[in-house]
Amino acid sequence: MIRTPLRPLARILEARQKGENPDAIERENTRIRHEQMRDHARLRAEGRLFVLGAFFFCAFAVVGARMGLLATSEPVEPRAHAPGAMISASRADIVDRNGSILATNFDTHALYAQPKHMVDPVMAAKGLVRVFPDLDEERLIKDFTGERKFLWIKRKISPEQKQAVHDIGDPGLLFAPRDMRLYPNGTLAAHVMGGASFGKEGVHGAEVIGVAGVEKYFDDYLRDPANGNTPLQLSLDLSVQAAAERVLWGGMKLMNAKGATSVLMDVKTGEVISVVSLPSFDPNDRPRPATEGDASDSPLFNRSVQGVYELGSVFKIFAAAQAIELGLVNAETVIETAGPMRVGGFNIGEFQNKNYGKLSVTDIIVHSSNRGTGRLALQIGVERQQKFLKDLGFFEATDYEIVEAAGGKPLLPQRWTDLSTVTISYGHGLSTSPMHLAAGYAAIANGGFRVKPTILKQNGPQLGPRVMSERAASDARMMLRKVVADGTASFAEVPGYFVGGKTGTADKPNPRGGYYKDKTLATFASMFPAHDPKYVLIVTLDEPVETSGDKPRRTAGWTAVPIAAEMIRRVAPLLGVRPTVEPVNPTMVTLTGSN
């Protein structure tokens, strides 16, 4: 840039000649130069401001445009990165303790119609009736030609049916994807599984909700997308369950019973390995609940937890165990069981009015003497008996994880009198479910610890607080073994497995008061092997009659016991229990000669 000098010589000389002040020229030039500098600086500042403004405008415009775009566009999953934790939209599977599938999902379709888009509604309706004979043609034609814009036709269709509907070729017939809950084993463990149905239904999918059993109890877990790939593992064993159901079903038919239930429980963990309730149903096609008649006659009724019954003499062992626990008696103490025995104005009788005379505590259990256990109970007293039974879990519903279990609340006497104490000691006046009984027997079997029945697989022993001493438990086990060896349950002898158990035959209460004479509930509560029990098995038959003899037999010893024995014979090898030789208990050696 060429700068103009502040004092240009030519103009200075000219001014001097004219006698003017040459400083004026310098001032003038300085002023002009300052103005130029000012203009220049202003221009630069303006330019910078403009650039900055433009930058900010662009930046805000980009942010605003991006926000607008995000707000108005459809949300999409990020496509660029691989999914880290697998998130599955489908309901989690249910598997047994060995990982075999009990419940899984199956892709299927629902069929719906949009009559507005139909080319030929009448033809479409006729085609549909050919594919689905259960549809009503008149009604379909009315729906398709009427005002309706949308209607569901079928909730689940098979791939073949879908193809057949495709072949009708009407654009108004559309398919909605569905996740169907599938129980591949059919009726197996139906009462545990419960069943599932659709909740909210849409064109793009439907939510699957559990309606009973573990499906409902663990509904939140199963529906949580984070658990899509971690199946719910139950304690059931598929093969054991199948064998138990088969044996129990055969036994129920053989004994002409109207219902039956069995519970097989691990004594240390409380895991229910198999639980059967017959009659059963198919959870894939769950029947509707009975609206009339007795709910307990419905196949949906779960006898193992909802069937709250007076279970009879199987309770006697608890009175004997407690009496030993309290030091009132030992296994050999002799008790007078001869009648008459009147408590609270009622006569306590024996089965078939027998009279056993003097019996040791062991023989009271072996012969199942009502008066004997009644006398033990009177020695124990009301409060101690209540506490003991409460500790064993007979006072509230079990924690067993299916929704129906909460309904199996035991029925306790309103006033717990001496008479109640006596009757409860032999299993009358206190109604419990077979699941309660299994937990109670498990406490005897595992050496005196309470266990909670559970349907979930456990990692190791889950022993609760101690409810009786090891000695009381082992004496009780010895008595139970004797019941089988030479008592009322002789049919339960399974070579190699040394079953110990107690029978119980209870007359069913008549809803009109009193008890039926010819309707019984036969229960056999057992454990095997008796010297070191691993499993407890409860078998209960509802109204069994064994008719091979002259007179119909209804006692547990003739009905429930043989079934339980067969079940142990079938199931114990599957559980990996080796048949053994029973160890000789040194305290049980009897002196046979003294000379």
Next chain:
Amino acid sequence: MRAVLYILTSLAVIGLAFWAYRENYATQQALSDVDKLHRSIQASHARLAVLKAEWAYQNRPERLRDLAEINFERLGLLPLLPEQFGAVDQVPYAPPPMLPITNPVDVSSAAAAGEEDPL
């Protein structure tokens, strides 16, 4: 000097634009590959679920029991029973190996020579 700078700058811009163009298309290609893979994984998962369900259905205890009964003559399968448990000492030892033959006997039949025809 300045002209060289301009030329270099514009060449750089052209180069970068070309690079960005290629990257853009490569990214779109990669994304569509990922989409395809996702779809195929999803389809495989669905197929796996169906196969698992099918496996469970075909292996349901009821069906296996019926099959064992139908094919009893061929397979002779029985339910597992307590009698089938054995002890380790019931299992016989393997027979001792044969002693090596040290004095072979010459055989002069036609078959002994193997494949070769003696004639």
